[in-house]
Amino acid sequence: MTRFLRHETPIEGLALLERVRLGDDRGFLTRLFCSEELTATGWNGPIAQINETGTRQAGTVRGMHFQLPPFAEIKLVTCVAGSVLDVAIDLRKGSPTFLQHFAVELSAKNTRSLLIPQGFAHGFQTLTDNVRMIYAHSAPFRAEAEAGLHAQDPALAIDWPLPVSNLSVRDRSHPLLSPEYQGVAA
């Protein structure tokens, strides 16, 4: 029995996964990752890292992050406490959906995860206090490969549901996109 139902999004390669919840009188079990199943849905390698973030206040935005090649990464993003608006932006050079984004609510309740291919920037806004996020990464963290877009860049036109707050110093410093920006090799 599959534990992940894949839902396509308007952006090719970016998939919304519904993690099937197995319940009984004690509660439930859902899988956060399954190499057998996820290979078929786009995760084509080992997990290099699994990270957790905790965010105290609603309205906080983390992002919009990506790693440059050769450390570009697939990310599987899951919310295990609270809820967020999760956003992935297509940065793939030549993509027909270049610079378009897809936004979806991830929450501890809705058992959704976003499977984000290489060539995308990722970020989220917390919709509740005390959010916990789990990320599986297909590439190791390399500070020298870190890059980011500004979450409030008018060129991205992301409609954050709450007033944006608590941007990190680094996230506040991401430059706005120039009209010449071509994206990243996917």
Ligand SMILES: Cc1cn([C@H]2C[C@H](O)[C@@H](COP(=O)(O)OP(=O)(O)O[C@H]3O[C@H](C)C(=O)[C@H](O)[C@H]3O)O2)c(=O)[nH]c1=O
């Ligand atoms: C990603 C990462 C970061 N770090 C260090 C670097 C900084 O000193 C510190 C916080 O990193 P950052 O400010 O990039 O963390 P977030 O802003 O919460 O980024 C996270 O949220 C956004 C939405 C994402 O998409 C990132 O993948 C995810 O890491 O942890 C590590 O040591 N290892 C790692 O794998």
